[in-house]
Amino acid sequence: MKYGESLLNEHDIYLFKQGNHFRLYEKLGAHVSNIEGGEGTYFGVWAPNASEVSVIGDFNDWKPKYHPLKLRKDSSGIWEGFIQGLEEGELYKYHIVSQNGDYTVEKSDPLAFHSETPPKTASIIRDLDYSWSDKEWMNNRAELNSLSSPFSIYEMHFGSWRRPSEDEFPNFRDIASDLVEYLNNMGFTHVEFMPLMEHPFYGSWGYQISNYFAPTSRYGEPEDLMYLIDVLHQNDIGVIMDWVPSHFPTDEHSLVYFDGTHLYEYEDMRKGYHPDWNSYIFDYGRDGVRNFLVSSAMFWLDKYHIDGLRVDGVASMLYLDYSRDEGQWVPNKYGGRENLEAIDFIKSLNKEIYRNYPDVQMIAEESTAWPMVSRPTSVGGLGFGMKWNMGWMHDTLEYFSKDPIYRKHHQDELTFSFYYTFDENFVLSLSHDEVVHGKGSLLSKMPGDDWQKFANLKLLLGYTFAHPGKKLIFMGGEFGQWEEWNHDGTLNWVSLQYSPHKEIQKWVKDLNQYYKRNPVLYENDFNPNGFEFNFSDKESSVISFSRRDESEKKTILIVCNLTPVVRENYRIGVDSDGYWEEVLNSDAEPYGGSGQGNLGGVEATPVPYHSKDYSVSLTLPPLGILFLEGDL
Known part of the structure; x- marks a missing residue:
């Protein structure tokens, strides 16, 4: 030596x-x-x-x-x-x-x-030597990746998107062309990879990380991942990656008890051990640990050109009593349940990331009502750019799983989000968490016969794209896979030979294209001035809301009929007279619908309704959603 x-x-x-x-x-x-x-x-x-x-x-x-x-x-x-x-x-x-x-x-x-x-x-031992070709994307990232830009995120588990065989994993480089072609064809703006860092247990889906600076070698060399990201950028697709600073696995070769002491984890297991995940919790108050974690986040932005980090398990970091009973946790110095060291770490992390990379996004997976998660640290927030809307995901899926005959009694579950949707910069996440562990796929959650299940799913997806907030769909949901997700398998691409699945896929493709063409649907995602909740007709299970753009003098009226009953001559108040064009209808025949609708649009009349000076008389399709464009 x-x-x-x-x-x-x-x-x-x-x-x-x-x-x-x-x-x-x-x-x-x-x-x-x-x-x-x-x-x-x-x-x-x-x-x-x-x-x-x-x-x-x-x-x-x-x-x-x-x-x-x-x-x-x-x-x-x-x-x-x-x-x-x-x-x-x-x-x-x-x-x-x-x-x-x-x-x-x-x-x-x-x-x-x-x-x-x-x-x-x-x-x-590895050097990281790669010649990037994504200069145009990186130069334009501030515009393409901003809070006022369209975010239609395709969440995926890399290993099970298109797995070659049971005995073979896909390779980052080999799959790049197919993935880019698919995402471009479907119109997604971003892809979010579940954790790609090295992890010992494949069944953890990457959330039990053993090497915070190494992509898993299951899928190839480091340069193979760089190539994949490079090609995605060259095709104007942003890359978000899940990152897990909340806990790490118990495997002996990893961080735990690293030098014969609890170096990376809290020594007191009431703070240092996570009972849900059988893992260890970082000691956020230790300088060396803070160096390590922030350096890891910076590494993926520096060396891999990642455009955003979705930070997993934030709630478990914030609360000392997270998933612990009385007597199993240690209060902070003020007697409270907040982990003050973790809060300080999170704020420092976000400040450092945005100081170096103001054009990336830090996204929190935070499942509680902690205030100002996506507000700047300068005003007392945690400093994230966005936050997953876990409450919206739970309430919406709970509502859609109900038989339509009972929905009128639960409509508040669906509309509750309209009252808090601007409290944070929300991502509407139909994520992997909702299609595993016996929860079933999105399609299988829907009630009714097969036709109603597909109609309900199209309605859910249309509602998601219309609702304020950025969008996220987990792979398989975009074509209505029947089976719940299996990390050891692959998506059921064979189902696309059947019309109902192809029609769902076409619906999502058209939603994406319409969404990206219309700034009214994304520029004011976090601004209440661009949104109006028109009404909630509980007895008929109908809701309506509007997205607006004052500068373009344009309104998009969204109407959801949440029952399988066709509603004719249904009157809705609108902002102006003139022609209201029906631009999207989930019940249209190309999407496998029954073809109920309004023959391309309707004329508004000076009949006051819903506190508006004008109104339109519509045919509402069964289990359908309408998008209508009019002048403001």
């Missing part, structure tokens, strides 16, 4: 000790370098409570005595060293001995850029 010039300078150490080193991946981990005139690899790892740290691998028969690291003398707790002649592609781990010598363990590198494919666990 050579001990020459370090990759760390005094400023690095200063920032590290302050908990403000947010590009730690440039300094720690394994880096092919030229130190003391010789090619080799520099290693750096944070293990302040270890008595010995060595690098082991095939190059030394996995024996710790040959390549020990040295502990820096600046109280940083960082061990480092240089192995001459060691090249890219070599397998390695850290052999760590605790301070009292009673605990020895072989650990993967927390900052490795590549790993062996599970169940193997060694890290792999």
